[in-house]
Amino acid sequence: MANPQTYFANKVIWITGASSGIGKELALAYSKISGVSLILSARRIEKLTEIAKQCEQNGGKCTVFPLDLEQTDTLDEKSREAIAIYGRIDVLVNNGGISQRSLTIETPIANDRKIMEIDYFSSIIITKAVLPQMIANGFGHIAVTSSISGCFGFPQRSAYCAAKHAIYGFYEALDIEMRSKNIAVTIISPGRINTDISISALTKDGTPHGEMDPGQAKGLNATVCAKRILKGMAKKKHELLVGKSELIMVQIYRKIPALFHILATKINPT
Numbered sequence: 420m421a422n423p424q425t426y427f428a429n430k431v432i433w434i435t436g437a438s439s440g441i442g443k444e445l446a447l448a449y450s451k452i453s454g455v456s457l458i459l460s461a462r463r464i465e466k467l468t469e470i471a472k473q474c475e476q477n478g479g480k481c482t483v484f485p486l487d488l489e490q491t492d493t494l495d496e497k498s499r500e501a502i503a504i505y506g507r508i509d510v511l512v513n514n515g516g517i518s519q520r521s522l523t524i525e526t527p528i529a530n531d532r533k534i535m536e537i538d539y540f541s542s543i544i545i546t547k548a549v550l551p552q553m554i555a556n557g558f559g560h561i562a563v564t565s566s567i568s569g570c571f572g573f574p575q576r577s578a579y580c581a582a583k584h585a586i587y588g589f590y591e592a593l594d595i596e597m598r599s600k601n602i603a604v605t606i607i608s609p610g611r612i613n614t615d616i617s618i619s620a621l622t623k624d625g626t627p628h629g630e631m632d633p634g635q636a637k638g639l640n641a642t643v644c645a646k647r648i649l650k651g652m653a654k655k656k657h658e659l660l661v662g663k664s665e666l667i668m669v670q671i672y673r674k675i676p677a678l679f680h681i682l683a684t685k686i687n688p689t
Contacts, residue, residue, distance in 0.1 A: 426653040429454035431505045435486060435545070436515030438466035440614030441564065444645035445512060446470055450479030456505050460486035461515065488515045488541035489533065498548030507556055508549045510652075513542035513563040514607075516582075518620035520689070523577040525623040531578040534621065538582035543589055550602075559602040562652055563590050567610045567660065571672040571679060574688040579620075594657055603655040607648055608669075610662020611638030617689070632689040639663050 432449050436442040438461035447470070449455050457479055459467050464485050471481040482504050486497055502508055516538040519530070542563050553559025568576050569583030587606060594604035617632040644661050651659040660666050672679040 421653040423649040423653040427452045430509040431456045432510040433458040434512040435460045438463040442514040444641045448645045450474035450477040456480040458484050460484045488537045494544040510560045519579040520620045520628040521623035534578040539585045562605040564607045570669045607659045610665040612644050613638040
């Protein structure tokens with residue numbers, strides 16, 4: 420059976436969105452594995468620095484590499500800089516993103532574009548920049564954080580769902596193309612995880628939602644989520660659903676779509 424301690428040993432791992440939530444917990448989990456070198460990216464340098472210190476205390480080698488995923492025109496060059504830090508990227512975890520809390524009719528197109536730039540385009544720009552050296556090295560693992568909202572539509576998430584659906588399409592195609600190159604692709608689709616994602620979600624006027632959704636507060640612990648992700652990636656799973664009972668909605672949608680549409684109108688979107 421695949422073991423994260425063996426699979427990730429001595430790997431160079433780049434994580435975006437590493438300053439909080441799932442990204443932070445992934446960094447801490449990877450840092451406990453022998454020989455791991457981490458590159459931690461997000462906008463909040465102070466938070467990254469704190470996490471890097473914790474990772475180093477765990478025995479991991481760590482570099483803070485600030486990055487703004489909304490500035491997509493900078494990401495190709497930034498990716499080359501990231502590769503140069505340790506000379507390669509073995510594992511790329513495209514985890515950074517932003518959510519939404521607004522009805523479609525009240526969401527300005529600027530918000531749709533912002534969410535698509537951050538959640539979708541940033542990840543594929545970085546992936547395309549990192550991929551050639553993975554192919555040249557004969558090994559690579561690319562993970563991307565989608566969502567169960569990437570599997571179906573959900574109220575007050577139209578732009579978010581669109582970006583996460585796009586992630587599924589791109590990375591499913593990439594997975595098929597890369598299987599002969601010894602490069603694994605994992606689509607991580609969390610359900611409700613206890614993180615700050617609902618607090619920072621965009622409202623109709625583009626400001627943060629500023630509240631922890633009750634459903635989010637009751638979600639799966641982010642540390643547990645990270646451990647499950649490491650185990651799933653070590654098994655080279657293509658799709659990794661992580662969460663609690665809400666994951667059943669994915670199966671209902673896929674197997675009984677008519678029932679899903681009935682249930683979705685009755686679920687509190689927060």
